[in-house]
Amino acid sequence: MTALPQPSSPDGTRRGLRVLALVLLAVLPGAGWFLASVAQTPSGQVRGDYRVPFFDPKRPDRQILQMSGQGARIQAGQVTLPTVRLDSFDREGRTNLHVFGTNCVYDMGAGMARSSDGLRVISADGRLALRGTGFQWWHTNNSLAISNGVVATVQRNAESTNPPVEIRGDTFRSRLDEEQAEFLGRVTVRDPEFDVDCDRLALRRGGAGDLEEIVAEGHVVVVNHQDGSRIRGERAVYRSTDEREQIELTGEPRWEDGLRSARAEVFLLDRRQNAFQARGHAVIVLPRNARGLTLGAGTAPAPGLPVSTNEFIELAAGLVTLQLPPTNGPVRSVTARSNVVIRLPAEDAEARAGFAEYTPEGLVRLREDPEWRWRDRFGAGELIEFHATNETFHIAGNARLRFPLLSFRSVIDAGQTNRDAQLPVALTNAVVEVRSDTVDYRDDRIRFGESVAARCVDGDTLLGTLVSRELVIGYRDRVESLAAQGDVHVEQAALRNRAGGSIARELSAARLTAKLGPGGRLRELEADGDVVGIQREWPPEAKVARVTRLGCATIAAWLAPDTNRVDRLVAEGEVQVTQGARMAWSERAEYTGADEVLALSGNPIVLVPEGRVLGADTLVWDGRAGAVRGRGRFITRWRIDAFSTNDLVFRPTVGGTAE
Secondary structure (H helix, E strand, C coil): CCCCCCCCCHHHHHHHHHHHHHHHHHCCHHHHHHHHHHHCCCCCEEEEEEEEEEEECCEEEEEEEEEEEEEEEEECCEEEEEEEEEEEECCCCCEEEEEEEEEEEEECCCCEEEEEEEEEEEECCCCEEEEEEEEEEECCCCEEEEEEEEEEEECCCCCCCCCCEEEEECEEEEEHHHCEEEEEEEEEEECCCEEEEEEEEEEEECCCCCEEEEEEEEEEEEEECCCCCEEEEEEEEEEECCCCEEEEEECCCEEEECCEEEECCEEEEECCCCEEEEEEEEEEEEECCCCCCCCCCCCCCCCCCCCCCCCEEEEEEEEEEEECCCCCCCCCEEEEEEEEEEEEHHHCEEEEEEEEEECCCCEEEEECCCEEEECCEEEECCEEEEECCCCEEEEEEEEEEEEEHHHCHHHHCCCCCCCCECCCCCCCCEEEEEEEEEEEEECCEEEEEEEEEEEEEECCEEEEEEEEEEEEEEECCCEEEEEEEEEEEEEEEEEEECCCCEEEEEEEEEEEEEEECCCCCEEEEEEEEEEEEEEEEECCCCCCCEEEEEEEEEEEEEECCCCCCEEEEEEEEEEEEEECCEEEEEEEEEEECCCCEEEEECCCEEEECCEEEECCCEEEEECCCCEEEEECEEEEEECCCHHHCCCCEEEECCEEEEC
8 A cells, every 4th residue: 555645854854844843933033032131221221232142040151142232222112123133042152043133113112013024944954944924922921913915945954955844824823932833824844855735834842942733723634745645634633752753634624646645534644653644534545456455456356355556445444554664665554444445446346344454465364254256256254365466365263255156057057967957947036155163265276275164055045065175176267176085075955957857966976076167168077086966856746756876996987068068977886776676786886968878887787676688798777768678698587477567678788697
């Protein structure tokens, strides 16, 4: 995330303002002292040049001020000074300030000095100057006011070639005994690095003599020349103590920098901690291609993190903290607390959490009931991490993901061997939900770890489930593959077929892998490790299902590209097929979907209530014709009453022996 603007040398600006404030608050009282002293001269008149020293009352040997000028007179209780100059000295006796005025009048009864002419204050090194037209000073409360065209300039250092900082205001006021001064009316601060506009600029010095507080109020606007950014608010306060140094902006503050913006109830810049905070309904908006907080950047984003280089990210929270760099550069970290929301409005994407943090490496970490949503996809857990630079994400602790069915539809009907079985026509609301201990996305793979439970639902209707210890989904712009392992169990809920019946299937194995085509249809399926497949089929109006069970060591299936019908299926290793009272065994079985034929080889045996067939090279179970054919020499054993049934017919193709 890009930081709110800051001057390239903020300490220099702060020192310049501090020097100006200290000069105004510490030296200007001398002008009043001088006027009161002249009024007390015995003759009431001074002719020609004069020079009057003033000494520290606590140290009579140390001169602190010298007043000089030409002529002074007393008339009707008023002292008129045509010209006056005041020089101030520091503790080492060096001159540090000059004050110039003309036509000054001191009213002894009112205890007030005034002049309609100009007043100038200049530091000895020329780095500070103050001027204005028309001033009043009240001896009773040591208050000074400059009426018109107040201009103060501060040069940061003697070697600087940049223009000085300039402060302008309509008027100037100061309670010198209270260590306060303020510029009023159309106040402007002009600096080579930034501008400040406000209605009032107040300065206050602390007991130790340091500048303790600067307050800008009324239509405050700060413009950074370096990046063109702008901050607006109603009040800005600079405070400095031994423990902290902070700048606080209130009154609906808002930061704008082209397409970037931020708003909150309070902006707080901590100079000691070098941190910026936006407090109270904070909202920060950044373009998607801005350096910093960028979710899903790249050409192959994780689910829920779409790519768009011309859109925006919106970060909202009760409190946002930016850890700033020592100098200009990217933000070191960002943390957000309380009702954190990260939005990508153009993509209808959103992340929520109680706490979020970001690092320059591109890591976004969400805690405290985090969740994210992208259109109809959803994720949640105890911890969510996105890594924008290497396009990865991680969810830990009760992880949950929800996807639209389109990418997973073919998984549900992966075991279809009956061309009449079909999914419901309307599945617009169907989704797949996955729960696991952890979720990781890296290199176009989503890995679900430990205690995986996936379910497919259409509204309130359950379509199917999958459980395993681990599940890996190949994902780029669509789901391309999946691999499950560890006590894999898949169940397909009963689906209606065209004949009016329904079919339900389930498959168990140690491992299961599948590849999907562009349309989300299953193309290939492999399973191994104690494979068990079960199909339950209910004919129309039937109350009892016909159950077919397949057990083997491995199974592989290939599906037609335009349908979910199995073109070919191969089962190997201790194959056993059971359908009611009918059973078959072999070392290998191959099913062909075009003619619905199952070929058994490797010591095949078919057992039915009417008898058995064994010893053939191959036994072909023809489901469509309701017959078993034997290839090679085989043995058949029949019960005496076997020929009273028409359920299954044995047709030898080579020859055999009947018993």
